[in-house]
Amino acid sequence: MTITVSSQGTDGGTRWTLTCDPTGGTHPNPAAACAVLGARGENALRQLPRNMMCTQIYGGDQTATIVGVWRGKPVQATLNRTNGCQIARWDALIGLLPKGGVNATGVHM
Numbered sequence: 001m002t003i004t005v006s007s008q009g010t011d012g013g014t015r016w017t018l019t020c021d022p023t024g025g026t027h028p029n030p031a032a033a034c035a036v037l038g039a040r041g042e043n044a045l046r047q048l049p050r051n052m053m054c055t056q057i058y059g060g061d062q063t064a065t066i067v068g069v070w071r072g073k074p075v076q077a078t079l080n081r082t083n084g085c086q087i088a089r090w091d092a093l094i095g096l097l098p099k100g101g102v103n104a105t106g107v108h109m
Contacts, residue, residue, distance in 0.1 A: 001068025001075060003027065005097060008061040018096075020070075029095070036095035041070060044092040045077045048085050055084030062100040064090070 006013025017025035020034035027033045037045075045066065048054075059081030066077045079093070080086050081100050090100060 001066060001070060003033075003096065004065045006063055013063075018068075027096075033096040036093055037070060040092045041096075044089045045070070045075055047077065048089070052085060054086070057084045057087065058082060059087040059090070060100050062090075064093075064097050066096075 001018050002015060003018060004013055004015045016027040018027045018030055018033050019025050020030075020037060023030045023034050062081050064079045066075055066079070068075055079090050079097070081090055090097060
């Protein structure tokens with residue numbers, strides 16, 4: 001699978017590849033990324049229903065796109081940090097994705 005993470009104002013973001021059986025790719029920690037996918041991927045990679053109510057909390061301008069095959073099924077997920085539901089999805093995948101967000105002064109973490 002391919003993981004692309006970017007923030008507004010960056011040039012193209014960061015792109016990694018990941019394989020989990022066997023573990024490898026260009027991801028900085030493929031073993032941790034595969035462990036996170038195994039534990040939380042099924043729920044966190046699923047797109048949210050359009051009518052889902054979410055808290056209006058802004059967590060930062062980061063976006064991530066995950067494309068490929070996981071457990072034999074195609075994956076095409078887009079994540080961001082624009083509301084409470086999206087932040088929860090992102091946070092469930094920390095290890096696969098970097099910790100994101102902005103602090104109270106607007107500085108990216």
